[in-house]
Amino acid sequence: MAPPAKMGSIDRPGTEKYQRSDSGVAKKKKGKYSKDKKLNANLKKLDNQYKEALRSAAGTDLLLTEETGFLEADSPMEKTFKFQQQDIEQVLDEQTVNKKFELNLPKLGPYQIDYSRNGRDLLLGGIKGHVASIDWRKGAMNCELFLNETVHAVKYLHNNQYFAVAQKKYTFIYDNQGTELHRLKQHIDSTLLDFLPYHFLLVTAGNTGFIKFHDVSTGNLVSELRTKLGPTQALKQNPWNAVMHAGHSNGTVSLWAPNMSTPLAKMLSARGPVTDIAIDREGKYMVVSGADKSLKVWDLRKFKELDNYYTPTPAKSLDISDTGLLSVSWGPHITVWKDIFKTKQSDPYMNHLIPSSKVERAKFVPFEDILGVGHSKGFSSLVIPGAGEANYDALELNPYESVKQRQQGEVRALMNKLSPDTISLDPNVIGTVDKRANSIRLKPGQIGEITEGSEENKMEIKPEVKGKNSSLRKHLRKKTQNVIDQRKLRIERNLKMEKEARQKKYKQDRGIPEEKDLLGPALSRFK
Amino acid sequence: MKIKTISRSADQYVPVRNTQESSLPRNLNPALHPFERAREYTKAVTATKLERMFAQPFIGQLGDGHRDGVYCIAKNFGTTNQVASGSGDGIIKYWDMTSRQETVTFKAHYGLVTGLSVTPGKTHMLSCGDDKYIKLWSVNYNEFDAGFGEEDVYDKKSQGLVKTFLGEHAFKGLDHHFNEDIFVTGGLSIQLWDMNRSKYVSDLSWGADNINTVKFNKTETNIIASAGSDNSIVLYDIRTNTAIQKVVTNLRTNCISWNPMEAFNFASGSDDHNAYLWDMRNLNKSLNVYKDHVAGIMDIDFSPTGEELVTGSYDKTIRIFRSREGHSRDIYHTKRMQRIFCVKYTTDARYILSGSDDTNVRIWRANSSDRAGIKSSRQRAKMEYDNALKERFKHMPEIKRISRHRHVPIVIKKANEIKRVELESLKKRQENDRKHSRAGSKPYVPERQKHIRGTAIKEDK
Numbered sequence: 011m012a013p014p015a016k017m018g019s020i021d022r023p024g025t026e027k028y029q030r031s032d033s034g035v036a037k038k039k040k041g042k043y044s045k046d047k048k049l050n051a052n053l054k055k056l057d058n059q060y061k062e063a064l065r066s067a068a069g070t071d072l073l074l075t076e077e078t079g080f081l082e083a084d085s086p087m088e089k090t091f092k093f094q095q096q097d098i099e100q101v102l103d104e105q106t107v108n109k110k111f112e113l114n115l116p117k118l119g120p121y122q123i124d125y126s127r128n129g130r131d132l133l134l135g136g137i138k139g140h141v142a143s144i145d146w147r148k149g150a151m152n153c154e155l156f157l158n159e160t161v162h163a164v165k166y167l168h169n170n171q172y173f174a175v176a177q178k179k180y181t182f183i184y185d186n187q188g189t190e191l192h193r194l195k196q197h198i199d200s201t202l203l204d205f206l207p208y209h210f211l212l213v214t215a216g217n218t219g220f221i222k223f224h225d226v227s228t229g230n231l232v233s234e235l236r237t238k239l240g241p242t243q244a245l246k247q248n249p250w251n252a253v254m255h256a257g258h259s260n261g262t263v264s265l266w267a268p269n270m271s272t273p274l275a276k277m278l279s280a281r282g283p284v285t286d287i288a289i290d291r292e293g294k295y296m297v298v299s300g301a302d303k304s305l306k307v308w309d310l311r312k313f314k315e316l317d318n319y320y321t322p323t324p325a326k327s328l329d330i331s332d333t334g335l336l337s338v339s340w341g342p343h344i345t346v347w348k349d350i351f352k353t354k355q356s357d358p359y360m361n362h363l364i365p366s367s368k369v370e371r372a373k374f375v376p377f378e379d380i381l382g383v384g385h386s387k388g389f390s391s392l393v394i395p396g397a398g399e400a401n402y403d404a405l406e407l408n409p410y411e412s413v414k415q416r417q418q419g420e421v422r423a424l425m426n427k428l429s430p431d432t433i434s435l436d437p438n439v440i441g442t443v444d445k446r447a448n449s450i451r452l453k454p455g456q457i458g459e460i461t462e463g464s465e466e467n468k469m470e471i472k473p474e475v476k477g478k479n480s481s482l483r484k485h486l487r488k489k490t491q492n493v494i495d496q497r498k499l500r501i502e503r504n505l506k507m508e509k510e511a512r513q514k515k516y517k518q519d520r521g522i523p524e525e526k527d528l529l530g531p532a533l534s535r536f537k
Numbered sequence: 538m539k540i541k542t543i544s545r546s547a548d549q550y551v552p553v554r555n556t557q558e559s560s561l562p563r564n565l566n567p568a569l570h571p572f573e574r575a576r577e578y579t580k581a582v583t584a585t586k587l588e589r590m591f592a593q594p595f596i597g598q599l600g601d602g603h604r605d606g607v608y609c610i611a612k613n614f615g616t617t618n619q620v621a622s623g624s625g626d627g628i629i630k631y632w633d634m635t636s637r638q639e640t641v642t643f644k645a646h647y648g649l650v651t652g653l654s655v656t657p658g659k660t661h662m663l664s665c666g667d668d669k670y671i672k673l674w675s676v677n678y679n680e681f682d683a684g685f686g687e688e689d690v691y692d693k694k695s696q697g698l699v700k701t702f703l704g705e706h707a708f709k710g711l712d713h714h715f716n717e718d719i720f721v722t723g724g725l726s727i728q729l730w731d732m733n734r735s736k737y738v739s740d741l742s743w744g745a746d747n748i749n750t751v752k753f754n755k756t757e758t759n760i761i762a763s764a765g766s767d768n769s770i771v772l773y774d775i776r777t778n779t780a781i782q783k784v785v786t787n788l789r790t791n792c793i794s795w796n797p798m799e800a801f802n803f804a805s806g807s808d809d810h811n812a813y814l815w816d817m818r819n820l821n822k823s824l825n826v827y828k829d830h831v832a833g834i835m836d837i838d839f840s841p842t843g844e845e846l847v848t849g850s851y852d853k854t855i856r857i858f859r860s861r862e863g864h865s866r867d868i869y870h871t872k873r874m875q876r877i878f879c880v881k882y883t884t885d886a887r888y889i890l891s892g893s894d895d896t897n898v899r900i901w902r903a904n905s906s907d908r909a910g911i912k913s914s915r916q917r918a919k920m921e922y923d924n925a926l927k928e929r930f931k932h933m934p935e936i937k938r939i940s941r942h943r944h945v946p947i948v949i950k951k952a953n954e955i956k957r958v959e960l961e962s963l964k965k966r967q968e969n970d971r972k973h974s975r976a977g978s979k980p981y982v983p984e985r986q987k988h989i990r991g992t993a994i995k996e997d998k
Contacts, residue, residue: 027566027567028565028566028567030567030573067565070563070565073562073563074562074564075562076543076545077541077543078543079540079541079542079543080539080540080541081538081539081540082538082539082540083538083539084538084539088538093538097538098538098540101538101540102540102542103542103544105544105546106542106543106544208571208572208575208576249571250571251571252572291568291571292568332568377543378543379542379543393542395540395541395542398543399564399569400543401562401564401566402562402564402569403562403563403564403565403566403569403570404560404561404562404563405561405563406569406570408561409550410547410550410551410559412559415559425583426576426579426580426583427579428572428575428576428579429579432575437571437572437574437575438573438574438575440574440575440578441574441577441578441929441930441933
């Protein structure tokens with residue numbers, strides 16, 4: 011590591027981390043931004059502000075007191091994936107050991123799990139109707155429900171005060187005490203839940219093949235999108251741009267935003283049904299597992315496949331931690347991969363086996379080195395050193411927040427709620443300049459026209475084509491063909507003209523140049 | 538095996554006592570802050586909306602106002618809370634803005650009070666009127682007879698008068714030197730007076746048959762600007778007792794204000810609905826044109842920072858311009874306010890005073906959503922953050938629409954529309970003319986030169 015530079019120095023190391031891909035400042039060309047003097051001065055000012063912000067942000071590195079965990083082998087002969095949880099437990103400090111616990115719940119499993127956004131609370135959902143919300147560090151139960159109904163998925167909303175449960179027919183919202191608050195009757199037969207915290211959107215998908223966005227702050231259904239690809243197999247959000255990634259039984263992963271009725275992108279990722287998807291927190295990489303035992307790593311910036319791995323049996327659940335560790339659960343096994351986005355790895359980082367069980371859902375705890383695993387015999391947590399973000403930002407998510415802070419944070423989050431219309435592949439598009447020409451750019455009112463569509467088609471002149479059994483043709487087909495009356499003459503002329511118009515259009519469409527009229531416009535009418 | 542895991546000690550993050558502040562560690566890594574720009578944009582929209590929600594420009598009026606239209610207001614440059622005002626019935630009043638009450642009232646003149654100034658040093662009011670008198674008044678009410686009632690002002694008039702100067706003609710406009718005992722008066726001629734002499738010291742007149750406004754430069758203190766009824770603006774230097782330059786414009790200039798920070802710049806309000814910014818060193822073109830009013834501008838005043846201008850107009854509205862922009866950033870009006878004859882920024886730049894035909898002196902906020910109360914540091918930080926956000930996203934269509942939206946009286950709106958159509962057709966006609974005449978014979982005249990007829994002293998370029 012480079013020695014820390016003095017405060018206030020111009021060239022402080024470590025500014026790269028804080029650089030924005032698109033800083034919003036125009037690129038400089040030969041010492042000048044533009045010909046306009048005033049604009050030039052303003053841009054220069056902005057650029058300097060940006061640089062200053064980077065410098066001062068880099069200066070705050072000193073204040074990041076916590077360090078990320080790690081697990082290293084002493085010699086090249088030792089492999090980190092050989093270390094068992096029991097071995098690790100021997101050498102860990104007591105505080106971390108206390109975070110590791112197991113719940114033996116053999117009757118109502120297998121269990122779906124979810125952590126609240128700050129990682130303080132754990133939500134368990136047993137398929138046979140057992141739902142429990144736990145403050146897992148204290149070991150205190152918030153509530154416990156026995157629903158006597160199938161539970162497909164559980165999900166905390168913006169904080170630990172509310173959670174959604176996808177049950178047999180409807181999706182329900184409960185509060186922290188376990189009181190049923192809402193029955194979402196629009197969300198029928200959903201098996202997958204997700205929540206977009208900055209937009210306050212609950213997203214559900216399931217056997218109906220619809221993806222539904224429900225605004226939980228207003229209670230309105232924002233949009234329902236028909237995937238047309240059968241039951242949705244997997245649904246995860248891209249935390250960087252709030253685009254929903256849905257995995258389907260034909261092996262495609264499609265990307266959905268609530269304001270688009272068609273997917274933003276589609277990727278064929280597996281040869282069988284997709285089993286699960288995971289996306290890293292910066293929205294750069296996606297990992298997809300399929301029933302064909304494949305495990306593929308995608309670069310979401312290029313929509314390109316980076317690497318591909320395989321699992322001995324189809325993976326059931328994937329998750330990526332804040333530091334970029336990937337957990338893959340297959341059968342009773344859990345494999346954790348490290349640096350998978352940098353290079354192709356030959357060995358996993360860690361391994362774990364939960365004997366005579368089947369892992370249903372594994373999730374990393376935010377801001378902790380813990381992986382929570384819900385399986386058919388209950389719940390267990392594993393220590394994965396280096397999985398969590400060590401330095402949290404208390405103004406964003408605070409694992410140690412007080413009640414007051416939680417309440418104030420909720421109000422603040424609601425005030426800064428983002429509009430669902432703004433979800434797009436590039437989250438930073440808002441506030442930027444549309445650099446396309448004025449004629450191409452859309453005016454505010456024009457968006458409606460485009461979506462209504464077919465406006466152009468209406469304008470297009472089409473030769474009138476009569477059907478095969480029009481009264482015209484019927485008249486021509488009549489057996490008395492030798493009778494030539496006025497109507498017949500007229501019909502024949504019209505049909506001929508139509509035919510010519512059709513041919514002309516056909517030629518036009520193909521770009522074949524029109525034949526030059528030899529007679530000229532004056533004589534051609536006698537043709 | 539080398540191993541380390543995150544193990545935070547809760548003592549460090551959770552306060553031990555509930556009186557303690559909990560620590561709020563920050564991590565500025567952008568990966569932890571998704572939707573950075575979208576969230577800032579949302580905050581900027583909210584901030585803009587809140588600003589418009591809190592916009593209440595009108596504060597109140599001073600005392601019970603006057604009994605006739607208010608035609609002049611004078612600032613006391615030594616304090617922030619005292620002003621003088623003069624009205625059409627010859628009454629002048631000295632106001633304490635903190636209590637919004639008058640401290641003294643004098644019947645100063647027969648007829649209109651046409652000029653008023655507060656002298657520096659020993660504070661006196663200096664007034665001139667249509668009755669050919671210039672009078673100096675004490676404002677120290679401790680010296681006065683306590684039994685002097687409000688009604689007595691209108692018949693007894695000896696009280697408080699310090700000195701009287703008799704002139705040769707009715708005066709129009711008066712301004713005092715920033716620190717010396719000199720003042721200048723307008724009228725038939727522009728005259729320089731010494732406080733210790735009973736007769737004027739020198740006559741600076743050049744051409745104009747009547748001078749409407751005279752203004753001392755408060756920074757470069759020996760320069761005077763005057764506007765005459767022959768549509769001219771003339772600059773004088775009292776060190777040499779000569780005129781420096783004269784520019785003639787298309788329509789009459791009603792008012793002049795010197796920029797307090799850039800001593801060589803001054804603004805003038807004209808009868809052609811526009812205000813102009815001038816550089817006294819080059820009067821061949823103005824530096825900026827301020828458009829938006831739909832009637833002649835009666836008074837103009839620079840804010841003490843020199844960044845903003847306030848104009849009062851015959852169209853019964855007050856507008857505030859940023860000195861570097863061409864259109865107003867705000868418009869103030871009330872149902873009851875009539876034609877405005879004087880507007881002034883207070884010396885702390887936070888308030889605007891306006892005197893109008895409806896006999897009231899009104900106080901306005903210079904920044905309509907600003908509040909005077911003491912703010913906590915959190916409040917201040919929030920305000921600064923909001924301002925930065927508003928500045929950053931000010932060109933976004935939604936934010937622009939919200940921040941620019943004003944309720945404007947229907948008369949003004951209509952007049953604006955008519956004016957726009959007129960100007961457009963004029964422009965079209967000129968363009969047609971240009972098209973059908975010899976190339977180059979009808980050149981384009983820049984907007985900043987259109988109103989200028991010419992300057993008296995031609996400078997070599």
